[in-house]
Amino acid sequence: MPFDVSVRDVYLARQSIAPWVLQTPVIETLERDHGFKAYLKLENLQRTGSFKVRGAFNKLLSLDEEARARGVIAVTTGNHGRAVAYAARVLGLQAVICLSKDTVASKVEAIRRLGAEIVEAGESYDEAVEVAFDLRRRRGLAMIHPFDDPRVIAGQGTLGLELLEQIPQVDAILVPLSGGGLAAGVGVAVKATDPGIRLIGVSMVRGPVMIESLKAGHPLTLPEEKTLADALVGGIGEGNQHTFRMCHELVDETVLVSEDEIAAAMAFAYREHHVVVEGGGAVGLAALLSGKCEAYEESVAVVVSGGNVAVATLAKAMLGEIESMEI
Numbered sequence: 001m002p003f004d005v006s007v008r009d010v011y012l013a014r015q016s017i018a019p020w021v022l023q024t025p026v027i028e029t030l031e032r033d034h035g036f037k038a039y040l041k042l043e044n045l046q047r048t049g050s051f052k053v054r055g056a057f058n059k060l061l062s063l064d065e066e067a068r069a070r071g072v073i074a075v076t077t078g079n080h081g082r083a084v085a086y087a088a089r090v091l092g093l094q095a096v097i098c099l100s101k102d103t104v105a106s107k108v109e110a111i112r113r114l115g116a117e118i119v120e121a122g123e124s125y126d127e128a129v130e131v132a133f134d135l136r137r138r139r140g141l142a143m144i145h146p147f148d149d150p151r152v153i154a155g156q157g158t159l160g161l162e163l164l165e166q167i168p169q170v171d172a173i174l175v176p177l178s179g180g181g182l183a184a185g186v187g188v189a190v191k192a193t194d195p196g197i198r199l200i201g202v203s204m205v206r207g208p209v210m211i212e213s214l215k216a217g218h219p220l221t222l223p224e225e226k227t228l229a230d231a232l233v234g235g236i237g238e239g240n241q242h243t244f245r246m247c248h249e250l251v252d253e254t255v256l257v258s259e260d261e262i263a264a265a266m267a268f269a270y271r272e273h274h275v276v277v278e279g280g281g282a283v284g285l286a287a288l289l290s291g292k293c294e295a296y297e298e299s300v301a302v303v304v305s306g307g308n309v310a311v312a313t314l315a316k317a318m319l320g321e322i323e324s325m326e327i
């Protein structure tokens with residue numbers, strides 16, 4: 001069965017969102033002799049500090065006049081909400097953003113500054129989802145899903161097209177994996193160009209819902225744990241419609257990284273490249289640095305998916321205080 005997102009949809013998304021998103025830079029990393037070349041795709045420098053604006057703009061732009069007039073709602077661990085709030089403000093729509101109590105304070109503040117209505121709902125991400133669905137019904141808002149929506153997936157896929165233009169020789173791509181919108185979109189884009197390009201999905205040891213679901217063969221629910229990779233927390237939905245199946249077919253390999261490895265990757269990015277990466281954005285780099293994926297490829301690209309991290313958290317990661325730190 002074909003997916004509900006084609007490579008054409010990704011090209012269409014690219015055209016729609018072009019005025020509003022940046023083409024982020026690629027830099028070379030590990031410039032020592034590792035027998036392979038490694039590159040970082042710096043989506044931490046994207047507008048709002050993560051790739052999520054790609055999907056958010058593509059989805060919002062697809063809404064009809066009536067839906068736009070009523071406004072949109074999103075549930076978020078931070079970055080999706082910030083992206084939706086930003087895109088809504090730019091396009092002149094009302095946005096309601098539902099957050100769980102665990103959401104990182106600096107991310108809540110950024111969303112508030114964008115003028116969105118914030119609803120703090122639920123102890124966990126999954127609880128916030130329920131509150132949001134209820135609000136949507138009552139207020140007739142359009143739900144902007146963080147990953148399980150063809151327009152959102154196509155938007156995230158534009159990152160894959162860019163990557164191919166910037167590093168046409170790439171033969172393996174490491175992507176952070178949570179709900180799977182990023183992996184699915186990038187997968188569609190790159191596999192259509194060359195099915196031999198390996199797509200490696202990386203999650204944290206603390207709550208890798210998609211990876212466990214892929215192993216089980218169906219969507220699972222896991223308890224949410226505290227992790228430096230707060231952007232990767234949350235379920236994939238038991239009624240997952242798109243990303244589970246797409247990741248099942250498009251992701252070649254999965255890797256898990258520990259909190260120490262994530263902290264080391266954040267520190268490395270800052271020290272070596274003066275690049276600020278949040279925990280969720282650093283898991284691909286953590287997988288590479290830890291040597292957990294075989295370096296059998298010649299050109300590896302790592303998607304550095306976001307940079308929204310509190311200074312204090314980054315400092316603790318830098319100082320190696322991770323073991324004692326309250327995340």
Ligand SMILES: *Cc1c(COP(=O)(O)O)cnc(C)c1O
Pocket residue numbers: 050052079080146147176177178179180181182183231232278280281305306307
């Ligand atoms: C949302 C997010 C991810 C994961 O994307 P999915 O589409 O949910 O897999 C990775 N990194 C950052 C920084 C994010 O905000």
